[in-house]
Amino acid sequence: MENENNKTEPQLVSALKPITGKSCLLILSILVTAYVWLFSGAFTISRDVVKGPDLRVQETTDGCYLEDKLQAPHLPDLHSVFADRISGQVVFVGLKLLRQTWHRVLFRCEFPSGDISVVHAVDDRRSFGHLPQYVVVLTCPIPNEYRLRSSFNITLRRLPGTDAYRNIKACATSNEKHFLAMCTMVKSVDAFIPQWLDYHRYLGVQHVYIYDNDKPAQSTLQTSLQNYIKAGFVTLIPWAHSTSVNKTYLEVQIAHENDCIWRHKHDVDWMIKIDVDEYIQPMDARRPRIPEYLNDSLYDSVAAVRIQNWFFGHPPRIAPRGDSVIERNRWRAEKHTLQNTGHDKNILRPINVHYYKIHSVKLGGDVISADPYTEMRLVHYRTDNQRARHFDLPKFKERDESMVRIRQALVNHRLQGRSSKNNKRRISKKVRKPKISKETIRI
Numbered sequence: 001m002e003n004e005n006n007k008t009e010p011q012l013v014s015a016l017k018p019i020t021g022k023s024c025l026l027i028l029s030i031l032v033t034a035y036v037w038l039f040s041g042a043f044t045i046s047r048d049v050v051k052g053p054d055l056r057v058q059e060t061t062d063g064c065y066l067e068d069k070l071q072a073p074h075l076p077d078l079h080s081v082f083a084d085r086i087s088g089q090v091v092f093v094g095l096k097l098l099r100q101t102w103h104r105v106l107f108r109c110e111f112p113s114g115d116i117s118v119v120h121a122v123d124d125r126r127s128f129g130h131l132p133q134y135v136v137v138l139t140c141p142i143p144n145e146y147r148l149r150s151s152f153n154i155t156l157r158r159l160p161g162t163d164a165y166r167n168i169k170a171c172a173t174s175n176e177k178h179f180l181a182m183c184t185m186v187k188s189v190d191a192f193i194p195q196w197l198d199y200h201r202y203l204g205v206q207h208v209y210i211y212d213n214d215k216p217a218q219s220t221l222q223t224s225l226q227n228y229i230k231a232g233f234v235t236l237i238p239w240a241h242s243t244s245v246n247k248t249y250l251e252v253q254i255a256h257e258n259d260c261i262w263r264h265k266h267d268v269d270w271m272i273k274i275d276v277d278e279y280i281q282p283m284d285a286r287r288p289r290i291p292e293y294l295n296d297s298l299y300d301s302v303a304a305v306r307i308q309n310w311f312f313g314h315p316p317r318i319a320p321r322g323d324s325v326i327e328r329n330r331w332r333a334e335k336h337t338l339q340n341t342g343h344d345k346n347i348l349r350p351i352n353v354h355y356y357k358i359h360s361v362k363l364g365g366d367v368i369s370a371d372p373y374t375e376m377r378l379v380h381y382r383t384d385n386q387r388a389r390h391f392d393l394p395k396f397k398e399r400d401e402s403m404v405r406i407r408q409a410l411v412n413h414r415l416q417g418r419s420s421k422n423n424k425r426r427i428s429k430k431v432r433k434p435k436i437s438k439e440t441i442r443i
């Protein structure tokens with residue numbers, strides 16, 4: 001895989017240096033200490049602003065999630081709050097408009113024990129696609145006495161100190177370790193999901209975090225995905241956050257991406273970040289599974305492996321047949337889409353990503369690109385997607401059965417699994433009965 005950082009994302013490394021440089025940290029900690037001294041006792045708390053019902057949290061097997069984003073005047077919109085036990089930090093993930101300069105503001109985390117710490121966000125000014133939303137993440141160390149608790153209350157105060165989100169419940173994340181996981185957000189597309197899950201599980205994905213953008217009363221995913229959830233393969237996350245004026249619908253999408261990256265910074269080595277009409281296809285016959293492209297210490301410091309998009313579909317005159325999106329769409333565009341045209345997707349290494357947005361790492365380590373002919377490509381079944389409006393699709397002229405062959409191998413694999421289980425059952429029954437009778441005879 002080719003390192004493209006110098007060509008396409010020259011600011012990344014230098015932008016990250018202030019966070020990692022030891023000398024900067026020293027100066028920062030001096031500044032922070034000064035501010036703590038200045039502000040901690042200097043202002044009495046007269047009013048704490050917070051929107052009431054927004055504070056409700058929903059429990060899941062993977063910790064708890066805010067029912068809606070937190071919003072209050074003079075404070076950043078926050079979509080999530082959680083305690084990461086591995087790093088020992090409380091993490092707040094929010095979104096902002098460009099003109100909001102939260103990176104110049106200091107915040108104070110206040111624990112019920114009286115412990116405090118002062119923190120600030122790293123600036124995000126990188127724009128992809130001119131959409132008016134940027135990421136803001138705040139982290140503060142968890143005092144020792146809260147480290148092992150499954151949840152605790154925390155107050156995030158803007159300094160100087162009158163505006164605050166008070167007593168937000170921060171729950172510990174589950175921290176189940178996986179080499180390769182996936183993360184996606186969906187709304188009312190249940191039918192697409194099982195085949196997408198089966199395909200990627202077959203190719204080496206160990207766990208999938210599905211953020212459900214449907215209101216809990218309307219969502220049917222808990223039922224339609226119950227087998228995957230019971231098997232421990234899928235975690236379903238309620239994520240029906242409302243959208244804000246002056247931000248686009250992508251606000252909730254970007255929030256879920258950064259929530260997912262930060263929650264799994266220390267327990268997932270690689271996180272595939274794609275939609276349910278997108279499939280990652282390994283292109284090297286000697287390496288049929290996705291982990292085989294990632295399991296190399298050479299990639300320890302990269303932030304992402306970029307996968308290039310290739311549209312699959314069918315010519316308009318041909319009626320699609322088959323149960324799966326793969327069987328119905330056996331044709332592809334002549335060429336893959338070009339990089340940086342808003343179609344790339346990524347396999348992220350969360351530990352090396354600070355801010356992310358849909359198609360690109362905004363702040364983090366190097367990005368390398370997978371060759372779409374010899375390594376991996378993103379097969380994108382856009383024609384089956386109901387929201388195909390306003391989307392320019394290429395002509396599907398090239399017959400390409402390679403995905404159908406993977407699906408066939410998957411189906412065979414599953415049938416073999418079933419029949420060998422059945423055989424075992426049959427054999428064990430056959431074996432057991434004569435044994436018993438023989439023993440009975442002997443006795």
Ligand SMILES: *[C@@H]1O[C@H](CO)[C@@H](O)[C@H](O)[C@H]1NC(C)=O
Pocket residue numbers: 055112152153166167168
């Ligand atoms: C956490 O804060 C809520 C108010 O938001 C309060 O009802 C609850 O008792 C607090 N829990 C603890 C353990 O202090």
Ligand SMILES: *[C@@H]1O[C@H](CO)[C@@H](O)[C@H](O)[C@H]1NC(C)=O
Pocket residue numbers: 245246
């Ligand atoms: C949205 O943008 C308009 C025009 O730029 C501005 O007047 C308005 O104050 C903004 N509203 C919010 C809530 O930011």
Ligand SMILES: *[C@@H]1O[C@H](CO)[C@@H](O)[C@H](O)[C@H]1NC(C)=O
Pocket residue numbers: 179291292295
């Ligand atoms: C990665 O490779 C090592 C050997 O080089 C192997 O032991 C390990 O199981 C591999 N991990 C995955 C997830 O493929």
